[in-house]
Amino acid sequence: xxxxxxxxxxxxxxxxxxxxxxxxxxxxxxxxxxxxxxxxxxxxxxxxxxxxxxxxxxxxxxxxxxxxxxxxxxxxxxxxxxxxxxxxxxxxxxxxxxxxxxxxxxxxxxxxxxxxxxxxxxxxxxxxxxxxxxxxxxxxxxxxxxxxxxxxxxxxxxxxxxxxxxxxxxxxxxxxxxxxxxxxxxxxxxxxxxxxxxxxxxxxxxxxxxxxxxxxxxxxxxxxxxxxxxxxxxxxxxxxxxxxxxxxxxxxxxxxxxxx
Amino acid sequence: xxxxxxxxxxxxxxxxxxxxxxxxxxxxxxxxxxxxxxxxxxxxxxxxxxxxxxxxxxxxxxxxxxxxxxxxxxxxxxxxxxxxxxxxxxxxxxxxxxxxxxxxxxxxxxxxxxxxxxxxxxxxxxxxxxxxxxxxxxxxxxxxxxxxxxxxxxxxxxxxxxxxxxxxxxxxxxxxxxxxxxxxxxxxxxxxxxxxxxxxxxxxxxxxxxxxxxxxxxxxxxxxxxxxxxxxxxxxxxxxxxxxxxxxxxxxxxxxxxxx
DNA sequence: ACGCATTTGCTACAAAATGCAACATTTCGG
DNA sequence: CCGAAATGTTGCATTTTGTAGCAAATGCGT
Numbered sequence: 001x002x003x004x005x006x007x008x009x010x011x012x013x014x015x016x017x018x019x020x021x022x023x024x025x026x027x028x029x030x031x032x033x034x035x036x037x038x039x040x041x042x043x044x045x046x047x048x049x050x051x052x053x054x055x056x057x058x059x060x061x062x063x064x065x066x067x068x069x070x071x072x073x074x075x076x077x078x079x080x081x082x083x084x085x086x087x088x089x090x091x092x093x094x095x096x097x098x099x100x101x102x103x104x105x106x107x108x109x110x111x112x113x114x115x116x117x118x119x120x121x122x123x124x125x126x127x128x129x130x131x132x133x134x135x136x137x138x139x140x141x142x143x144x145x146x147x148x149x150x151x152x153x154x155x156x157x158x159x160x161x162x163x164x165x166x167x168x169x170x171x172x173x174x175x176x177x178x179x180x181x182x183x184x185x186x187x188x189x190x191x192x193x194x195x196x197x198x199x200x201x202x203x204x205x206x207x208x209x210x211x212x213x214x215x216x217x218x219x220x221x222x223x224x225x226x227x228x229x230x231x232x233x234x235x236x237x238x239x240x241x242x243x244x245x246x247x248x249x250x251x252x253x254x255x256x257x258x259x260x
Numbered sequence: 261x262x263x264x265x266x267x268x269x270x271x272x273x274x275x276x277x278x279x280x281x282x283x284x285x286x287x288x289x290x291x292x293x294x295x296x297x298x299x300x301x302x303x304x305x306x307x308x309x310x311x312x313x314x315x316x317x318x319x320x321x322x323x324x325x326x327x328x329x330x331x332x333x334x335x336x337x338x339x340x341x342x343x344x345x346x347x348x349x350x351x352x353x354x355x356x357x358x359x360x361x362x363x364x365x366x367x368x369x370x371x372x373x374x375x376x377x378x379x380x381x382x383x384x385x386x387x388x389x390x391x392x393x394x395x396x397x398x399x400x401x402x403x404x405x406x407x408x409x410x411x412x413x414x415x416x417x418x419x420x421x422x423x424x425x426x427x428x429x430x431x432x433x434x435x436x437x438x439x440x441x442x443x444x445x446x447x448x449x450x451x452x453x454x455x456x457x458x459x460x461x462x463x464x465x466x467x468x469x470x471x472x473x474x475x476x477x478x479x480x481x482x483x484x485x486x487x488x489x490x491x492x493x494x495x496x497x498x499x500x501x502x503x504x505x506x507x508x509x510x511x512x513x514x515x516x517x518x519x520x
Numbered sequence: 521a522c523g524c525a526t527t528t529g530c531t532a533c534a535a536a537a538t539g540c541a542a543c544a545t546t547t548c549g550g
Numbered sequence: 551c552c553g554a555a556a557t558g559t560t561g562c563a564t565t566t567t568g569t570a571g572c573a574a575a576t577g578c579g580t
Contacts, residue, residue, distance in 0.1 A: 003556080019265070022538080032558050037539075052264045053538065053565075074306045107307075125385050125404075132409040144385075144416050146406030146424055151392040156404050164406055263566080282528080292568050297529075313528065313575075 021055035066153045070100040076236035081105040083258035092171040095200040098124030098155035099176030101210045106130035125154040157192040165199040173204035179218025182247035185227040187220040194222035206231040217244020227251040281315035336496035341365040343518035352431040355460035358384030358415035359436030366390035385414040417452040425459040433464040439478025442507035445487040447480040454482035466491040477504020487511040
């Protein structure tokens with residue numbers, strides 16, 4: 001019974017049952033608990049599955065509904081967003097794109113931050129909703145970018161939106177891509193979000209990437225921001241365990257690890 | 261039975277029943293009361309639900325003020341919106357401003373209408389959300405107008421938004437003012453909404469006013485559209501009883517009374 | 521309004537399950 | 551046989567869960 005064989009069978013079990021317990025694997029393979037644990041760790045780092053206490057479950061897919069995605073790794077994302085606050089100063093203008101992490105960032109910004117007079121420019125309806133104020137005097141102003149609206153996430157997109165972005169300039173862009181990799185930088189799956197993020201990165205003085213540990217070392221179809229142009233990468237503590245982390249750590253100008 | 265699994269199922273129960281009692285979870289999962297309590301505490305901290313004595317309920321996402329207003333005279337408003345469908349034809353472009361009635365109109369349009377290939381241009385995030393599609397091929401396209409965002413209702417407003425409107429031309433504008441009066445026409449309270457509505461009325465071939473009976477004969481601060489320029493007024497059956505109704509009936513070019 | 525019983529929420533602690541790291545053992549190719 | 555990789559074992563830390571006791575809230579009958 002080799003690793004390869006076990007991995008394959010674990011994947012099969014995961015596919016058919018939606019979950020596997022360590023005990024179950026131990027029983028059916030006749031190997032030790034520790035070995036199974038090591039298998040699962042490897043498979044998790046390969047992005048094949050996600051470990052939970054007592055077993056493992058399938059990794060979340062990107063075509064999942066936004067409402068589901070936003071509840072996943074919520075603790076880590078919140079920690080990341082709180083840590084990202086130190087990148088901001090009062091009276092700054094901020095680009096934010098549409099994603100589950102930036103949505104949580106909006107929630108954080110809507111709370112007490114010590115920052116005043118921020119202007120957020122976004123194509124995300126979720127972000128806009130959370131930051132909208134009745135009193136534009138204090139707190140956060142939101143500027144919504146125009147364009148056709150699509151769902152998952154709720155955002156405006158397309159040429160009109162991109163053109164709109166180019167009419168602004170921000171101090172910092174907060175982006176939540178699908179993956180971050182040392183070689184390819186920030187990557188997106190959909191072209192919609194990618195061209196938005198690209199424009200935002202260009203039209204801002206600094207670019208910060210918000211990525212939870214599941215995104216470290218992950219690559220997708222569309223490269224948006226090469227590693228050299230990432231001014232700051234904000235990750236959660238679990239990112240240290242990811243295989244792609246050391247390379248990223250050296251590649252980016254600044255790294256913030258949010259300790260939960 | 262892992263946390264993970266329980267949390268998921270609790271969410272499912274919450275979604276389908278609108279509430280869950282601790283006892284019910286205890287029974288169906290076979291875990292202790294304390295464990296359920298701890299689950300709910302975690303989920304509450306994650307913002308997934310709100311704990312109440314004896315169980316939990318879904319967290320209220322909607323803004324209180326607006327969600328209250330939107331449920332008032334819901335029956336009548338829905339009837340008005342269904343009646344307003346006869347004003348629309350396939351392949352038309354439609355302006356919609358931000359209000360409780362247009363939000364319901366969006367819900368109606370999101371359902372089966374027999375109309376295809378509509379384009380809706382709006383400054384209302386509520387309308388945009390309800391009409392957003394993943395597949396822009398069929399159904400309704402939504403174009404969101406840019407600008408700063410405010411709440412109650414959630415909308416973009418201001419010079420940028422108005423300028424954006426003037427870059428479009430629609431077949432019909434569906435407006436939901438605060439009041440309609442024979443002498444003053446459609447009137448708004450806030451200047452925000454008023455200048456939006458005014459621009460929409462100008463940039464569209466026809467202008468339709470959606471008003472429930474509570475708005476008949478009511479006037480407010482800002483006149484937007486004189487009676488002569490109202491191409492169609494859509495009201496509910498109870499409007500006939502209002503004192504301002506006969507005058508309006510004569511003043512507008514066309515009147516549609518939605519019989520519940 | 522009052523007292524009383526019941527339900528529910530909370531804290532503390534113990535037991536069990538699980539995760540983790542260090543080290544020992546086995547396996548396998550050269 | 552040697553060395554490296556894989557696997558097993560052990561011991562301990564951490565997390566999760568259950569139990570019990572008590573406080574607070576609720577409901578109920580008077």
